[in-house]
Amino acid sequence: MTSAVAPGPESAAEAARPELVEVRGLKVYFPIRSGIFQQEVGTVKAIDGIDFEIRRGETLGLVGESGCGKSTTGRALIRLREATEGTVKFDGIDLATLKPDKLRKMRRRMQIIFQDPYGSLDPRMTVGATIAEPIDTHKLARGQDRRDRIADLLRIVGLDPKYISRYPHEFSGGQRQRIGVARALAVEPEFIVCDEPISALDVSIQAQVLNLLTDLRNQLGLTYLFIAHDLSVVKHISDRVAVMYLGKIAEIGPPDAMYARPGHPYTRALLSAVPVPDPESERRRKRVVLQGDVPSPVNPPSGCRFHTRCWLYERLGQPEECRTVDPPLYPLAADHGAACHFAAKALESDVGIAHMLTAPVRRGTPEAALRSIRPEDGGIDSEEKTVAVDDTSLAEALKVSDVLEAADTADGTGVPDGAGRTGGADGSPDGSSGPDDTTGDAGGTTRPN
Secondary structure, X not given: OOOOOOOOHHHHHHXXXXXXXXXXXXXXXEEEEEOOOOEXXXXXXXXXXXXXXXXXXXXXXXXXXXXXOHHHHHHHHOOOOOOOEEEEEEOOEXXXXXXXXXXXXXXXXXXXEOOOOOOOOOOOOOHHHHHHHHHHHOOOOOHHHHHHHHHHHHHHOOOOHHHHHOOHHHOOHHHHHHHHHHHHHOOOOOEEEEEOOOOOOOHHHHHHHHHHHHHHHHHHOOEEEEEOOOHHHHHHHOOEEEEEEOOEEEEEEOHHHHHHOOOOHHHHXXXXXXXXXXXXXXXXOEOXXXXXXOOOOOOOOOOOOOOOOOHHHHHOOOOHHHHHOOOOOEEEEOOEEEOOOOHHHHHHOOEOOOOOOOOOOXXXXXXXXXXXXXXXXXXXXXXXXXXXXXXXXXXXXXXXXXXXXXXXXXXXXXXXXXXXXXXOOXXXXXXXXXXXXXXXXXXXXXXXX
């Protein structure tokens, strides 16, 4: 008989804490200095108070325009960028309180894949040295075990271990990004920040890297923060999606809910810019063209950051609440929230959404052509015209038949000239243009007279 073993305090705490990363009130400001003494004359509010969490084993996609603070957020989560205010907790531990030696040990559990596969690798280091650097830093392996580990990492990301002595300039962009992924996996992390890992790659290579990241997440149980511009890519790989605008979280939720019924006007504007591979849906969809430029993060607008470009703000008559009150994330559904005072009004709108008709659509002859031949539409087959056309056609057919029979009788062969044809191009019923012709004008060979 076996007795149940009670879980230890660490495993019990981990099971009770589904969130691996918790962000509360995070702010990252950059000083603007000027003058001889480099005095601070202002601040760039790259991140201005955001709250979210990333659960174990999930992928949180982060999208937004350039300069909205996506990359700064990713770097702040692993303390590559110091926070001005707020807390970032990794597995319940506040990263801001860790001393350098403890922070170095914590970095083994969290890594980053940089955006530029060309600039993120040292051109003077071989692939083996690049991947071995984090292994040596954390003293994970030595000697033959170290070499075997590097070879295994190259195999995992789909590269030949023979490339271990090559330099970065000998690889393509996709291969360099795979080397970056191998370097991030070298210390066996739990959490990886993917800072636009496919934006500098071709479309075919993007699919390969995305499939690689997805397979690694499923095989190794990784947790991702996936930063990107492409909404379709984010929907493909993410379990939840967060939309950023000017240092704030505008909307967060599951991709299916957000893409079907977005609750923030900015999210709808982004979705309206995504092409739909269906001409009918594309024609029915209401596009949103945002006016003006993104405001400066040095002096962001008061109230809602998006109200200076918001189409819903104009449609509702420019409510004062949008200009004066910074909206929190209002819950719309399970795991779905939007930072908009009038999110309910946005949900009622069809702006940016391509609605598909449920009625069957006939493919083939255009509707305009069908109307021209329908009797009920007064087409050429209407009742009055149909009778007249049928009678005339029948009479003409009888006349042609009589002429052909007469020609056969005169010829004495019993076989009409130009068999299988109804007449020549010059109007002769037997398809010939003269007694000496051997070929009819309408095509086909005739018997010489």
